[in-house]
Structures are given as C-alpha cells and as structure tokens.
Amino acid sequence: MAADYAALKKGGFMRQKQKDNFSLRLRVVGGNVTAVQLAKIAEVSEKYGDGHVHLTSRQSIEIPFIKLDQIEEVKNALGEGGVEPGVCGPRVRTITACQGSAVCPSGCIDTYALAKELDERYFARELPHKFKFGITGCQNNCLKAEENDLGIKGGIQVKWRESDCINCGVCEKACRTNAITINDGKITVDTGKCNFCGRCVKSCPTEAWDCVHGYIVSFGGLFGNSIVKGEPIVPFIEDHDTLMRVCDAAIEFFAANANPSERFRFTLDRVGHDKFREVIMEAINNG
C-alpha cells in the first residue's frame, strides 16, 4: 500500500531521505515542554527512533527515524506522556513565544498565556499556505516577531503619575528613544517617539506611571526563500479582546483572499496592503 504522505505530513510525520523513515514533529506551545513530556519523548526516541531528537528553528521537537509501520504505536506511546504530534503543510503552525512577563524581568506581556490561547484558537487550522504566529514579550524581540506571518510584540503605553514621582531623573536616561524630557520636575512623554519598550517603568523606583500593557502587531513577515519584515501597520493595541479580533480578521482575510500556496505577504502585495489595513482597522474599531 502506498503511504499517504500528505496525510502523514499533516499529522506531523515528515518524510526523511531514508526510505520509510519519518521525523515526527511534536506539538509544542510557546516553547514550553514539561519534564514529564520530555521523559516520554526521550523514551520514545530510544525505543522507536535512533535515540536523538532535533530541536527545530521554531521551538518544536522532532523525533527522527520513526518507522512507517510503527506510527500508530508511537502516537499512542507519546499520548501517555501528554505529547501530541504537531503539524506541517498549509495550516496554522506552532505558536512560538519567548518566556515573557511570567519569567523574564523585561517582559511586558504574558506571552505563554497568549500562545496557549492562540494555539487553542487556531492551531492546525487549514489555510491556503502555512501561517506562523510568533509572540515576543518586549522590544528586545528575542522571539523575532516580524519574521512571522503575524507577529505580536508586548509593549507598555505609559502616562506619568506625578503624585508618586520622586524626580530622580532615571527614566529620562533609561529611555532609548529620547521620548522623555524633564523640565522643572515635570515629565513629558513624546508619544511620537515612544516605542512602548517600558524601560521607564521598569527602571522607575516608585513605578510612577499609569501603564497599559498591550500589543504591537506586525503582518506579512517571511524568513525563508524570501526575506521580508512584517509591518506594524496599525496603532498600539491596548487590550486582549481587540487583539483577538485583529488575529481573527487577519486569518479570515488570508483564508478568503490567498491563492493556494501563496504566503500571506504575497497575498497582501497582490490584493493590496491598504485594503488589508482597512479590514484590520475595522476589526479594531468595531469592538
């Protein structure tokens, strides 16, 4: 019987050079894997693979050298450790994330919570081509948000709270975009220069800032055969529900407008960035 390679690929089994051998991609969310999962992955790799795993460029784990006739057995074994196969092909791929504010002092948003939510909402959804989400917690951009079809970057929108300010002067120097000026003890923030990095808040001894933790979203990034940076075409998104509407609208736009095997960026180029921006602005404004 001929193997249905497309079905196998959809289920995360990647055909290897070696006949009847598959590299099994696992479902990982936001780059986090539990110790229990890791132990099971190690066990399966020893028993059914050749005893090694591969860490992919997008935070997944693959177990190579899985034999075609053992695929079901492998899936069941992994299931015992709470490990599921991942996906490949034209659908929503692994949602990647940095550690974010749950762990990292620089984080402005809880990237893992958001990754889990996007994973539940979209993972493996069928589309004209692959679609990648990446979430990074702050302007340090460890997760390279703009490489993704839809990149999310955490930020903090700030407003000075005079009552708590001790006028130490630290924020003016901590700001790397020169958005903060202090005159006679009064702080002004140039919103045209502020990039929402949050360094003023993180360095402030008294946290004398009213903060909105939100999202800078970029669209149409590519980092394969073509390299194009995703563009942040809409203003800072201030709340979670608006972000979800924007993600929904972007995916729907791609599903409705893309040709088969056309990446999001090329759909945007062909159909029109202005038209897409209108759709996204509508999603933002119609809450």
Add this chain to the structure above:
Amino acid sequence: MADFSITDTVDITDVVCPVTFVKAKVALEELDDGDILEIRLNDGEPVQNVPRSLKEEGHKVLKLTQNDDGTYRLIVQKVGD
C-alpha cells in the same frame, strides 16, 4: 543642591557592563539597611541599566544627576541587610 547623607561612594566608570553592576552591588553589600551609596557612572549603557538593576535587587534609587564631566551621580539607598 539639597543633599543626601552619603555613607559611601563607589566609582564604576573604570569598568564595563556587567561589571558595572557587580561593582555597585559589592559596594552595597558592605553597607547596612538604610545606608546611602553614591555611585559615579558613565553615560550610555551604565546609566541606562544600572539604576534598573539596583531596583530589581530591591534597593531604592533616589536621584540621578549629570556631573560637569559628562559622568553621572546616582544616589541609592540600601534595602535589606
């Protein structure tokens, strides 16, 4: 300038990141809770990062001013023993 009751002074302009912070941290370790340390530091990375790192260690940053020679003067109060 209304000033602070400085307990000790450390100059970290002769080292680079991350030793800047380490040197400030070691100086603070010599002090008691509530003592005040004056730190002389350079423009650029030190002035951007050292105040924040000291805050993350739990200390209280009180003032940052620029000196005539382009360096900065950071006043920090030790919190904890």
